Amino acid sequence: MALSSLFHPSLSSLNPKPNPSHPNAVTKHRPAPIVKCATSSTTSSNSPPPLSPKVRRSADENIRDEARRHRVASNNFSAKYVPFNAGFDSTECYSLEEIVYRSRSGGLLDVQHDINALKTFDGAYWRQLFDSRVGKTTWPYGSGVWSKKEWVLPEIDDDDIVSAFEGNSNLFWAERFGKQFLGMNDLWVKHCGISHTGSFKDLGMTVLVSQVNRLRKLKRPVVGVGCASTGDTSAALSAYCASAGIPSIVFLPANKISMAQLVQPIANGAFVLSIDTDFDGCMKLIREITSELPIYLANSLNSLRLEGQKTAAIEILQQFDWEVPDWVIVPGGNLGNIYAFYKGFRMCQELGLVDRIPRLVCAQAANANPLYLYYKSGWKDFNPVKANSTFASAIQIGDPVSIDRAVFALKNSDGIVEEASEEELMDAMAQADSTGMFICPHTGVALTALIKLRKSGVIGASDRTVVVSTAHGLKFTQSKIDYHSKAIPDMACRFANPPVQVKADFGSVMDVLKNFLLKAPKDK
Numbered sequence: 001m002a003l004s005s006l007f008h009p010s011l012s013s014l015n016p017k018p019n020p021s022h023p024n025a026v027t028k029h030r031p032a033p034i035v036k037c038a039t040s041s042t043t044s045s046n047s048p049p050p051l052s053p054k055v056r057r058s059a060d061e062n063i064r065d066e067a068r069r070h071r072v073a074s075n076n077f078s079a080k081y082v083p084f085n086a087g088f089d090s091t092e093c094y095s096l097e098e099i100v101y102r103s104r105s106g107g108l109l110d111v112q113h114d115i116n117a118l119k120t121f122d123g124a125y126w127r128q129l130f131d132s133r134v135g136k137t138t139w140p141y142g143s144g145v146w147s148k149k150e151w152v153l154p155e156i157d158d159d160d161i162v163s164a165f166e167g168n169s170n171l172f173w174a175e176r177f178g179k180q181f182l183g184m185n186d187l188w189v190k191h192c193g194i195s196h197t198g199s200f201k202d203l204g205m206t207v208l209v210s211q212v213n214r215l216r217k218l219k220r221p222v223v224g225v226g227c228a229s230t231g232d233t234s235a236a237l238s239a240y241c242a243s244a245g246i247p248s249i250v251f252l253p254a255n256k257i258s259m260a261q262l263v264q265p266i267a268n269g270a271f272v273l274s275i276d277t278d279f280d281g282c283m284k285l286i287r288e289i290t291s292e293l294p295i296y297l298a299n300s301l302n303s304l305r306l307e308g309q310k311t312a313a314i315e316i317l318q319q320f321d322w323e324v325p326d327w328v329i330v331p332g333g334n335l336g337n338i339y340a341f342y343k344g345f346r347m348c349q350e351l352g353l354v355d356r357i358p359r360l361v362c363a364q365a366a367n368a369n370p371l372y373l374y375y376k377s378g379w380k381d382f383n384p385v386k387a388n389s390t391f392a393s394a395i396q397i398g399d400p401v402s403i404d405r406a407v408f409a410l411k412n413s414d415g416i417v418e419e420a421s422e423e424e425l426m427d428a429m430a431q432a433d434s435t436g437m438f439i440c441p442h443t444g445v446a447l448t449a450l451i452k453l454r455k456s457g458v459i460g461a462s463d464r465t466v467v468v469s470t471a472h473g474l475k476f477t478q479s480k481i482d483y484h485s486k487a488i489p490d491m492a493c494r495f496a497n498p499p500v501q502v503k504a505d506f507g508s509v510m511d512v513l514k515n516f517l518l519k520a521p522k523d524k
């Protein structure tokens with residue numbers, strides 16, 4: 001059957017690009033005794049599906065059933081683990097159905113897609129396919145991650161997917177912040193925190209937990225899923241596991257995450273360990289534990305996560321009608337996300353959806369800045385640091401797991417690393433909030449990087465710039481309260497806006513209001 005006949009009529013006009021030399025080629029894994037890199041043995045539903053049902057489904061059918069009914073034959077898209085930076089044809093490779101986090105030499109792994117199979121279709125085809133799925137309730141494409149399923153986890157059965165229709169997050173035009181503080185008119189904030197559990201971690205966790213769901217159905221020895229966390233990863237893990245009925249175990253550094261973040265896994269029924277150490281200590285422990293017990297590791301050391309996270313980059317391009325921004329600024333802690341953005345952009349370039357990629361900036365808190373120090377040394381000397389306490393608590397990490405991935409992403413995108421002091425990040429957060437946002441301190445770190453790069457002229461006034469906001473500001477209300485109460489030692493809190501205490505009588509209220517109105521900015 002011609003591939004084009006498998007597609008929805010609206011897409012069949014876009015003919016697949018013939019690629020005779022690599023007709024959906026899958027390289028076979030050779031060396032024993034590791035594992036076979038075989039593609040999934042299932043009858044997966046990875047062909048682009050019918051986009052939306054024409055008739056309302058019957059009352060006894062849910063959206064999973066409906067997707068099953070519309071299932072069509074499979075394409076040969078596939079992906080596998082290879083050592084980081086080794087390429088799809090690497091002789092060391094592992095099926096995604098294996099439980100493996102590290103290469104034979106102990107290095108990082110990467111999920112590599114069969115790009116030649118994906119190249120069977122041209123950029124216009126992929127753009128139209130992805131655009132056609134936005135904002136629907138069709139299972140699983142209502143998710144901003146699974147709407148790009150062929151590029152994420154092509155072989156998983158739709159039935160195994162655990163999704164909260166994450167992604168499709170707001171790309172906010174930061175008009176007033178851009179104009180008032182930076183003289184910019186093309187500044188955007190990608191609000192990844194406007195998501196199911198309030199952070200970008202949902203994007204990766206839907207992929208990881210879906211794969212675990214599949215492994216458990218295949219009777220693989222996975223009794224639960226565990227992570228170390230500074231708050232957002234644990235929230236996402238526990239929510240997705242709860243939704244699939246899978247036990248989750250989270251290792252949290254005691255007293256180092258916000259209340260809102262702590263209550264998330266508790267409410268979702270995770271087994272929560274509050275450990276008297278920092279994130280790096282928790283990470284070390286979870287790595288040791290997951291090598292002893294049948295607990296699947298959910299940290300981004302596990303490269304599956306990044307497959308979901310990379311879709312935020314694709315989404316940005318999509319939201320700009322496939323025009324490429326000049327700069328994308330990402331806060332960095334464990335450093336998986338900067339690579340995920342790079343990977344998403346690079347795939348779009350490689351598969352012909354766009355012709356270039358943006359320059360990437362990774363922004364770190366000065367109190368937890370190992371990447372920044374490495375960058376400043378001219379990439380000569382990487383040393384983990386002891387991460388000090390920072391309001392940007394989710395990136396309080398001194399020994400980032402994905403350091404090699406981050407360096408690769410930055411070197412290949414003409415990238416830059418910047419840092420933000422506590423005062424700078426808190427001021428930037430308050431300034432952004434005063435223009436109608438409600439951002440997290442990590443986004444304050446990214447905005448500080450932008451402010452510095454604008455001041456030095458590296459980022460131009462008319463450069464289209466996207467700042468990635470990683471979590472919802474409502475998770476970090478205590479830091480905002482401290483700032484606006486001017487209760488932070490050694491910080492001027494220049495943009496604090498504390499409430500005015502006033503007596504409950506008309507005259508007193510009138511007095512403070514008159515005073516306020518005299519000082520209020522007049523209409524332009």
Ligand SMILES: N[C@@H](CCOP(=O)(O)O)C(=O)O
Nearest residue numbers: 229230231232233299300334
């Ligand atoms: N900031 C993270 C720290 C864990 O990093 P990950 O890359 O493994 O998710 C968190 O929110 O826990």
